[in-house]
Amino acid sequence: MARKPVVKLDCPTCKKPVESRDADFPFCSERCRLIDLGKWASGAYVISSPTRDVSDSVPDSRQTTSDEE
Ligand SMILES: [Zn+2]
Numbered sequence: 370m371a372r373k374p375v376v377k378l379d380c381p382t383c384k385k386p387v388e389s390r391d392a393d394f395p396f397c398s399e400r401c402r403l404i405d406l407g408k409w410a411s412g413a414y415v416i417s418s419p420t421r422d423v424s425d426s427v428p429d430s431r432q433t434t435s436d437e438e
Contacts, residue, residue: 381405 376389382401387394396402 373390378387378389378395379385380387380395380397380401382396382404385397385401387397389395391397393399393402396405
């Protein structure tokens with residue numbers, strides 16, 4: 370029988386040590402898992418949007434030389 374080694378990690382939410390055999394691994398509890406998911410939902414992790422090329426389509430004002438007589 371090969372025994373599975375127990376991995377210990379810190380809960381990403383509350384930094385509490387969690388073992389890999391825990392049902393909510395790597396979180397210590399479902400609550401912490403939901404909190405972490407909530408971070409994604411609330412936009413804590415912002416996915417950087419590609420910078421839009423802002424090209425001003427404003428025609429440059431041409432200096433119309435008025436006819437002077
Ligand atoms: Zn936790």
